[in-house]
Amino acid sequence: MLTHLLNPQFSAEGSNRRQRENSTYTLFIKYMREAASGRRGAVNLGSILRFATGTEEEPALGFALQPSIQFMESANFLPTANTCINRMNLSLPDESNPLPLQEELFNLFDLAFCNTFFGLE
Numbered sequence: 001m002l003t004h005l006l007n008p009q010f011s012a013e014g015s016n017r018r019q020r021e022n023s024t025y026t027l028f029i030k031y032m033r034e035a036a037s038g039r040r041g042a043v044n045l046g047s048i049l050r051f052a053t054g055t056e057e058e059p060a061l062g063f064a065l066q067p068s069i070q071f072m073e074s075a076n077f078l079p080t081a082n083t084c085i086n087r088m089n090l091s092l093p094d095e096s097n098p099l100p101l102q103e104e105l106f107n108l109f110d111l112a113f114c115n116t117f118f119g120l121e
Contacts, residue, residue, distance in 0.1 A: 054083035
């Protein structure tokens with residue numbers, strides 16, 4: 001259900017940026033599956049939703065602003081969030097900043113989703 005709540009904002013189909021977004025999003029989906037099955041320690045799907053929106057559960061009447069995932073250029077792969085607009089930001093790889101190994105990336109996700117700094121510290 002969380003994958004339907006967090007709506008990814010992809011670039012145009014076929015673009016180079018879209019390929020990089022797909023590679024990041026695929027790993028994020030894999031991470032969510034691990035969190036859902038309890039293999040990420042203290043992180044669960046509620047932690048991820050809280051990071052993006054400020055709440056661990058979907059409100060009974062739904063969100064006023066649809067939660068989303070935006071892809072951005074960044075020097076590191078620590079996710080950030082803007083809870084006032086229900087947006088999570090995931091970093092994109094590029095030639096000078098390749099995607100880290102899966103476990104390294106997942107450890108960064110763990111760090112972000114277990115803290116209340118929204119990736120800003």
